[in-house]
Amino acid sequence: MIDTAEFTTEALCRSMLDRHRDTIVVQKPDFAIRKLSVIVTAALNLSNSNGFQAMSLRDLSKASGVSMGGLYAYFDSKTTLLKMILEEVTGQVQRVLADPPQTMTIDPVDHLKWLIDTHIRLTEAMQPWFSFAFLEAKNFPPSERRTAVDSEILTESYFAAVIDRAVAEGRFRADVSPLLPSLIKPLLQEWYVKRSKYRRRGVSMETYIETVQDLVLNACLPERRS
Amino acid sequence: MIDTAEFTTEALCRSMLDRHRDTIVVQKPDFAIRKLSVIVTAALNLSNSNGFQAMSLRDLSKASGVSMGGLYAYFDSKTTLLKMILEEVTGQVQRVLADPPQTMTIDPVDHLKWLIDTHIRLTEAMQPWFSFAFLEAKNFPPSERRTAVDSEILTESYFAAVIDRAVAEGRFRADVSPLLPSLIKPLLQEWYVKRSKYRRRGVSMETYIETVQDLVLNACLPERRS
């Protein structure tokens, strides 16, 4: 299970700062991280409310309490701010999904369940980040849009690989639809896209995870799951 | 099966014109429909490329060949244009899904399969419209956002009702997840959201429909489908 302490705003902003130490003007890391956290938090709030395009830097300045000029100590253009957040999300996805615990990789069925569980828990821990990265993506500039699409393709490939392996090992039916990996992804996105709806209806993350796992495994396993 | 002739751009624009005859300045219906088609087609193209907010009316003017002033003969604000398109989509969804052929309502399983089939075929026939209405929705003004959300809730309720009926009649397992109707919706949206991806991979609409139907029914039926 993922460690939520790795995904606090401050921890993520520390990672962002490391990756952009050359373009960020502010020298003292402690100051920089604290201020970057305030800026990013405000940026995610505003973007997820009305869209990234609709968020003006004056809005961001007012909401974060950092002056116009002050913002430009942390990024050299609005698109760079977008890129910084987006790359942080895609980087975490790759980092987390790429190395499952060894105990989970013995059985491909366990591995598949782990992928579903971990992906949903990751998006839960970084919900505003994921909403920003993948709901806004279609309005991003071409280069950044590509980054978001590539990340989705990579995620899908993890599911495709483990399902292929389960079929090859005879754990799954041979006629599992080749579309299945593509269909799993929107089920995972549904959780963070409609997060507030499920909160309102009292659906816990654990229940959601189990439901998706059951739905997927019912389509794969030779016999019905108990 | 739905009749694609009902969903040509011209037919849809005729419906839009009827609904806004009072605010549209142009008198002759033939002129109006032809020009409205050009405007709406360009608006959907531009919006679906870069987002509705990013589409300036100067862009729309250039792409449609209608002058700035000419555009305002068909709507009195950019938001009104948004509202006109959005209401056309939600109106068609309601009109089509609300009255299934009588032969399909006898058996709730047939009805469920019909809902999946028809919804996907409808979104295929009106793909740019659906992308506009539901992918851009989160950046709409509050009132229009509500219209889009209500339409999604209505769609979901159709699925919930027929599944409940199938459970009540003993056609479905009693322990079908109450989350299922919510999970069907993203599977249907996936088709028009990632339309180009499936075209590239050579996945036909019929294959996609069957795959979703199988996935859903496998989660519902007491025994595995053949």
Add this chain to the structure above:
DNA sequence: ATCCATTTTTCGAGCGTTCGCTCGAAAAAT
């Protein structure tokens, strides 16, 4: 058919506003 008077439709420069972004100076830290 041809004309003119009237209506209908089309046009695009211009209005006020807001945008992303800059930069020289003030403030704070060292």
Add this chain to the structure above:
DNA sequence: ATTTTTCGAGCGAACGCTCGAAAAATGGAT
């Protein structure tokens, strides 16, 4: 005294939208 950080008024560009005039279409009267 020197460096580091913060500030916000101001720049040119682009935005949604308006409006008076040009162009096109219309409908008798000759």
